[in-house]
Amino acid sequence: MAELSTDERNAIIAVAQRLADAARKETLAHFRGAGLQTENKSQHHFDPVTEADRAAETAMRHLLAELRPQDSILGEEFGFHEGESDLTWVLDPIDGTRGYMSGTPTWGVLIALCGPDGPLFGVIDQPYTAERFMGGFGLAEMHGPHGNRRLDTRETSTLERAVLFSTFPEVGTDVERSAFHTLASQVKLTRYGMDCYAYALLALGQIDLVVEAGLQPYDIQAPIAVIEAAGGIVTDWQGNPAHQGGRVLAAGNAQLHAAALDILSQVPAG
Amino acid sequence: MAELSTDERNAIIAVAQRLADAARKETLAHFRGAGLQTENKSQHHFDPVTEADRAAETAMRHLLAELRPQDSILGEEFGFHEGESDLTWVLDPIDGTRGYMSGTPTWGVLIALCGPDGPLFGVIDQPYTAERFMGGFGLAEMHGPHGNRRLDTRETSTLERAVLFSTFPEVGTDVERSAFHTLASQVKLTRYGMDCYAYALLALGQIDLVVEAGLQPYDIQAPIAVIEAAGGIVTDWQGNPAHQGGRVLAAGNAQLHAAALDILSQVPAG
Numbered sequence: 001m002a003e004l005s006t007d008e009r010n011a012i013i014a015v016a017q018r019l020a021d022a023a024r025k026e027t028l029a030h031f032r033g034a035g036l037q038t039e040n041k042s043q044h045h046f047d048p049v050t051e052a053d054r055a056a057e058t059a060m061r062h063l064l065a066e067l068r069p070q071d072s073i074l075g076e077e078f079g080f081h082e083g084e085s086d087l088t089w090v091l092d093p094i095d096g097t098r099g100y101m102s103g104t105p106t107w108g109v110l111i112a113l114c115g116p117d118g119p120l121f122g123v124i125d126q127p128y129t130a131e132r133f134m135g136g137f138g139l140a141e142m143h144g145p146h147g148n149r150r151l152d153t154r155e156t157s158t159l160e161r162a163v164l165f166s167t168f169p170e171v172g173t174d175v176e177r178s179a180f181h182t183l184a185s186q187v188k189l190t191r192y193g194m195d196c197y198a199y200a201l202l203a204l205g206q207i208d209l210v211v212e213a214g215l216q217p218y219d220i221q222a223p224i225a226v227i228e229a230a231g232g233i234v235t236d237w238q239g240n241p242a243h244q245g246g247r248v249l250a251a252g253n254a255q256l257h258a259a260a261l262d263i264l265s266q267v268p269a270g
Numbered sequence: 271m272a273e274l275s276t277d278e279r280n281a282i283i284a285v286a287q288r289l290a291d292a293a294r295k296e297t298l299a300h301f302r303g304a305g306l307q308t309e310n311k312s313q314h315h316f317d318p319v320t321e322a323d324r325a326a327e328t329a330m331r332h333l334l335a336e337l338r339p340q341d342s343i344l345g346e347e348f349g350f351h352e353g354e355s356d357l358t359w360v361l362d363p364i365d366g367t368r369g370y371m372s373g374t375p376t377w378g379v380l381i382a383l384c385g386p387d388g389p390l391f392g393v394i395d396q397p398y399t400a401e402r403f404m405g406g407f408g409l410a411e412m413h414g415p416h417g418n419r420r421l422d423t424r425e426t427s428t429l430e431r432a433v434l435f436s437t438f439p440e441v442g443t444d445v446e447r448s449a450f451h452t453l454a455s456q457v458k459l460t461r462y463g464m465d466c467y468a469y470a471l472l473a474l475g476q477i478d479l480v481v482e483a484g485l486q487p488y489d490i491q492a493p494i495a496v497i498e499a500a501g502g503i504v505t506d507w508q509g510n511p512a513h514q515g516g517r518v519l520a521a522g523n524a525q526l527h528a529a530a531l532d533i534l535s536q537v538p539a540g
Contacts, residue, residue: 028416032474032476098459098461099461101433101459102433102435102459102461102471102476102477103471103474103476103477104376104461104464104467104471105375105399106374106463128399128416129375129398129399130415145400145415146298146398163371163372165372168462169439169462189368189371189372191368191369191372191374191462191463192438192439192461192462192463193376193461193462193463193464194374194463197374201372201373201374204302204373206302206372206373207372207373
């Protein structure tokens with residue numbers, strides 16, 4: 001892919017802001033509402049889909065049709081739309097629907113712009129706290145009501161001093177869960193329940209590791225862009241690119257990433 | 271205890287606001303700061319105490335010395351101070367220190383005014399989201415940047431439709447953990463990691479159950495006041511008052527409380 005010009009990069013950053021603004025409005029309109037309806041998308045497990053998911057993705061798709069008709073779109077709710085450029089907007093209108101349904105400020109809107117080799121720019125937006133974490137094209141910033149701040153992962157280099165997050169203690173398959181809990185037994189603190197907000201906290205230098213399994217591409221592409229821009233590393237459990245989803249290991253720095261990978265890479269490639 | 275006059279109640283509510291304002295300032299001054307120092311209060315487990323804890327409790331104690339010198343004070347960091355009235359201010363400057371250290375907006379400042387028979391008024395304040403949940407003396411309200419809202423627990427009456435929260439999956443002792451996970455296996459959804467914010471979400475009608483063990487009085491007195499004001503029920507696992515701490519079951523309504531108690535009361539009184 002040809003290098004993007006500065007004008008093109010700035011245009012992409014501006015479009016990403018407009019998408020996040022639109023999704024923020026739609027998701028907040030239903031958040032903590034009394035009449036929120038859920039339905040079960042899967043026969044096999046609890047997977048609520050809300051009006052808000054669909055409304056937010058629809059709003060973003062309408063904006064892209066107007067502002068970036070040349071690009072492809074991959075969204076959680078409405079699938080793949082093929083464009084003519086080699087750029088794809090990857091959208092998760094509400095990452096952490098269970099958190100959203102429970103009223104926690106842990107879910108987020110995930111927006112990534114992906115080239116042929118992976119994500120180039122990403123946004124993790126938390127509409128209720130009004131925090132927006134952005135990374136890529138030389139940008140690594142959080143904007144929020146308490147002020148703006150540069151994203152910068154921290155230097156914790158040993159597992160025994162590290163803080164690890166994952167969304168659920170029931171991580172993935174039996175073998176994945178076992179490897180996760182081996183890692184958890186070696187860190188200072190393990191916490192759960194933060195959805196995509198955990199990746200934002202890693203980029204902000206507040207925590208050290210996020211480990212998950214069974215992710216979709218739209219769950220992880222924006223976090224990859226934001227964390228890499230902040231100086232962190234995101235791979236799968238074999239150390240390979242993670243932008244296709246599956247098992248994810250995000251770390252604040254190379255030394256800690258290597259220490260966690262030593263444990264997680266014992267799991268045979270899935 | 272003699273019934274408190276309306277003037278006295280209003281004075282107490284006003285003092286509680288000033289305490290929460292003071293604690294909000296002190297806790298935010300250190301939240302997500304780069305130089306935050308922790309030390310280990312316990313030899314046995316990770317229990318960080320921060321400057322912010324101490325500064326917030328000190329600020330609240332100074333205000334009480336000025337505004338309510340007649341009342342007793344029980345605080346997490348500086349213990350019991352005996353006053354002359356039969357009222358006690360019960361303070362937890364940062365409930366959820368691990369969440370605070372990890373940058374999550376799940377910790378809170380807990381302030382309760384307790385009479386001889388239990389809490390009369392309580393505040394759960396989340397300084398970063400600027401949300402304040404208050405209950406007692408006829409008040410049941412959340413104030414926050416998205417507007418004010420009446421607190422009102424929801425009517426979910428069966429376990430199979432209920433959303434359950436607890437701070438950690440490793441709840442209490444082996445026998446307590448086993449009972450918790452039996453309950454968790456019967457609900458629609460179990461989530462972790464919210465610290466005292468889970469009680470606020472229950473009062474707001476967003477979730478249905480919070481179950482914890484090993485609590486201190488200052489961990490639970492403010493949540494009891496807020497949840498009861500919102501129409502919910504908080505007891506220990508035998509259905510008795512929970513304001514002395516220990517095992518706690520908070521539910522949005524009597525029917526759901528009874529269903530959860532059926533399981534948790536199998537654990538012999540501790």
